Amino acid sequence: MEYFLQQVINGLTLGAIYGLIAIGYTMVYGIIGMINFAHGDIFMIGAFISLMGFLLLGLLGVGWLPLTLLIVLIASMMLTAAYGWTVERLAYRPLRGSFRLAPLISAIGMSLFLQNYVQLLQGARAKPLPPVIEGGFELMRRPDGFTATISYLQILIILLTVVLMIAFTFLIQRTSLGRQQRSCEQDKTMAALIGVNVDRTISITFVMGAALAAVAGLVYLMRYGVIDFFEGFLVGIKAFTAAVLGGIGSLPGAMLGGLLIGMIEALWSGYFSVQYKDVAVFGVLVLVLIFRPSGLLGKPEIEKV
Template identity: 70%
Template sequence: MDYFAQQLINGLVLGSIYGLIAIGYTMVYGIVGMINFAHGDIFMIGGFIALITFLVLVSFGLTMVPVILLVVLLVSMAVTALYGWTVERIAYRPLRQSFRLAPMLSAIGMSFVLMNFAQVSQGARVKPVPPIVTGGYTLHEGSDGFVVQVSNVQILVVITTVLLLGIFTWMVSRTRLGRDMRACEQDQTMAALLGVDVDRTISMTFVIGAALASVAGMMYLLYYGLVDFFMGFLAGIKAFTAAVLGGIGSLPGAMLGGLLIGLIETLWSAYFSVEYKDVAAFSILIIVLIFMPTGLLGRPEVEKV
């Protein structure tokens, strides 16, 4: 039971990271109706920006961990948001009125561009970083000597995820930008006729999604202590799976899907062969979609006539 509790904690932390990335997928799909396949690489860029910012701050002699984390978070979100805005302007906006396959192919091409840009500029080797947030708490010590622990970095990941999800949910439901997003999701043409700046709203959607992905990249760096140019592909595929599992287009569904994928992956690795953890996650996705084609919290699309 202690071993299961420890893996449950690990799965929730990993799922929180997947959920933050999945929100970006579901936001773009909900408004534009397209899958941003470059979003996983935006997450990777966020991790690299966080690493570079951390090294620069340390080189200047800054040692206060809370200050370092705050500065790294703000810089990473700002720079990565700029990447998200650039992807929308280059890969999506010129092709928005084209046939549906064109933006998807353009996004896949942008994914390779970002991946190879990171490989050329930062190198192909894994970039490790020493532990920044250390320490933790012992929750339970079993009779067999197994200790259930939760580290400070795990607590930080979960708290950050819950806080950002709350802020973003409030923004979508209570602010003018959120109302514009919901209007564009329902009908872009009618929203434009009612005075909504559709181009600006879509750009801000990409910017906010990229900022959330950068937070996930920073949490990944803190949790695993490394980044590499290829991590965006794997994490992006799993986050996309999480968005589909939860119901793409649903923000709570994206987070729920991320948590489920994280738990499935962690528990399968703990009790079965680690080589097949991805097979288990995708198998669960297939089973869910057979019986619930719109995902766990997704809504069936209503065709506009």
């Protein structure tokens, strides 16, 4: 029971991270119908920028933790968003209306480029970060001494995710920006005719997705204490799986899918085998796509004739 509880808490934390990344996949898919293959690498860049932020603030002698976190969070979101914007501008925008496979191939190229860009500039070795927030609450103790704990960091991650989700839902549902975005999802030509700047709306979508991925990168770095240039690939695919599982194009779906994938991974590692946890996630991806391609909360797609 204690062990199970611990795995659930770990799963929730991991799932929150996947969910944050999955939102970026799902929004981009919703609006331009492509898999932004480089999104996982944007997440990785967000983690790297956060790492540098911590190191830089350490050198500058900023010691008060909440201030450090706030600065790193905002800086990482903004600078990572610049990457998201640039990727869209250079690799995807010129390809609108092009050959069907072109954007996807371009995205794969962008992903390779970003990975190797970071590797060249920062080295191939994994970068460690000492724990920023330590300690936690003890929840349950087993007679043999095993305790289920929830760390302050895990609480922070879950709270941060909840806050961001609420803010984000508000943004999409209530603001004019959100309306523009939804109108572009429905019909870009029509949206352009009624005065929506489609290019700008798509850019903003990428910027928002990248900013959320940066948050995911920050908390991933704090939770696991290490990042390397290749990390974005696997995490990105898992987050994509989460987006598909939840129903691609659906924001609550992305979050739900993230939580489920996080749970599956944590429980699988806890009870079966750590080595095959990636196979479990890929297995879920394959099964969902084959048996329910519209995901849990997505709308079924009808072949247009």
